[in-house]
Amino acid sequence: MADEIHETRAPDGTTHTTTIIDREPRRGGGLGFGLILLVLIAVAGFVAFQFLANEKTETGAITEAAQKVGDAAQDVGDAAQKAVE
Template sequence: MTDEIHTTRDPDGTTHTTTIVDHEPRRGGGFGMMLILLVAIVVAAFVAFQFLGNERAETDAITDAAHKVGDAAQNVGDAASDALDGR
């Protein structure tokens, strides 16, 4: 910011002081902050959806494995029953 002070003297002895204030132009700080905030929200949403997708895949894998263990136990039970019945 630049300030200029000009003093002028009239022939009758009176003085006049003029101050010129030169303000720097405003920069687009609000737009930049909004853009940074928007990018942060998009990145956070992406990470959250990735995390939820991984949790869902993990839950599905555990459920599938539990079903397979249950089926295997059923097969063992059937084989033991067949062996006792003498078939």
């Protein structure tokens, strides 16, 4: 960092002072970007787990319904077998 002070004197005797302050550029954007990225990953994970849980629930319900249909078909088959005897 280098600071420079320049004084300019006009012919009528007035002076004008200019100060130049040289600073390093800010590099704080990485933290904000990282935080946003972390939040996006967390939201994506939450959505993915919700989707998988819904798929598992749906698959379980379909399996249970198919089992009930199979049991009902078995009962109908047993009743038909008894009717023939």
